[in-house]
Amino acid sequence: MGCERRATEKAGLRALRRITAWLTAVVALLTSLVVTNSPAMAADLPYGPYTCANGYVWRDAYAGDQVCVTPAIRTQTATENALGPSRREPGGGPYGPDTCKQGYVWRETRPSDHVCVPPSSRDQAYSDNSSAHLRLADPGATPRGGVSISTTLNQLGGRLFANGSGLTPYGAVTFSAVGIGTTRPYGLGTLYADAYGNLPGWQHVADVWCRSYQTGPATIVVLDVRTGLVTTAGTTTAFLHCG
Structure with a gap:
């Protein structure tokens, strides 16, 4: 009986080691996938998110x-x-x-x-x-700034709204969309920050018309004109929402 028990225990230990090794391999694989798909590597920009387009x-x-x-x-x-x-x-x-x-x-x-x-x-x-x-290699790869967007969808596309902070007081703030099949950022509209550098409430930026060929959300790019700082404000599905 003692020999049988020891044999069973050894078999159990071998099985436990195999499970542990399998779990370790799974964790390593998942970790590598997370690293591989990180935004910085996906952008593949040699000088970071503010890498200039060719000629600049x-x-x-x-x-x-x-x-x-x-x-x-x-x-x-x-x-x-x-x-x-x-x-x-x-x-x-x-x-x-x-x-x-x-x-x-x-x-x-x-x-x-x-x-x-x-x-x-x-x-x-x-x-x-x-x-x-307009002069960045990929304006959609810039980091999130202090502005956020919200979309109200309708049959023709949607309405885009924005609020936020951290802008130049009284400065112009322009909004564009990237990832909609155009080679340059698509201009949407301009708002103006208040005396504190805020966009208070949810201010209307633009009415967005859907595009039949659009297959994914568009990234909204924000430009603080007084400083030239470009950031992103999130994504919208208005360009692909038809009907």
Whole structure:
């Protein structure tokens, strides 16, 4: 009887080891799948979510400025940074210590950018900020920001609404859709942040018409024009909801 019991115990241990090994392999497989399908790897962008489209480079007006511009504008921006101090009024003026000399204005690639430049450079900075989402390799791969969207579906598609925070006070906020079969982000509408940088309540962004060829949800891209910062706000099924 003792021999039979020991044999049974050994068989049970062998079975337990096989089960443990199987579970370990399953866990390892699941872990590898999670890593393989992570958003960062799926995007496959060499310089992260703000990788520029071909022909563009980061502006680098300040540390962390990843607005995509032409190489010529990046060179111009670096020159402006170097010349900026010489274009300020010695001792300051009506706009504080950063008051510019006659003929120069603040560049304002973001509200705190007080580098003194010719007016044409400020216009250029605004134009580049306004096009920031169009110059990314994949604007839909940018991280989630402080804005969220909500969709009310109807027979023709749906209505898109947004609220959120963390925006430039009184700044324009534009909305676009990617993943709907167009080569460029599809413009939806513009809202304006309040004095606190918020979009209070659920504000109407656009009425969205369904597309018969649409097979999945679209990603909504948000651009804070005053800073050129591009983020995402979630997805909507309005483009594929027909009837």
